[in-house]
Amino acid sequence: MMFDDAGDPYDGIYLYVHQGTTLGLERWGNGSIDLGLAAPGVTTGQWSYVVDTFDGTHESLYVDAALVQNGPTAVAVAPNGVHLLLGDQFQGSLSTRWRSTARR
DSSP states (O other): OEEOTTSOEEEEEEEEEETTTEEEEEEEETTEEEEEEEEETOOTTSOOOEEEEEOSSEEEEEETTEEEEEEEOOOOOOOOOOOOOOOTTOOSOOOOOOOOOOOO
């Protein structure tokens, strides 16, 4: 996620838990939300396996191997040299695994 000078989201993917029960994912582009996905029923204090996929036009959100929601997005994933930030203002544990399916 990249932020503007005022500290507001500008570009990137924002993953969060709302009120301890809903997992949310937002894709930002040029300072506005291009896509918002939500997974209600997430239980705090328990592990959930969360996967987000992007095929170049659609984004899909999976929780515990089940497709929760998907939709089209025009915001491309662009290399920008910005560090991946996980856990900002998050009280809990995260285990991450990154896998690119891009062919080289």
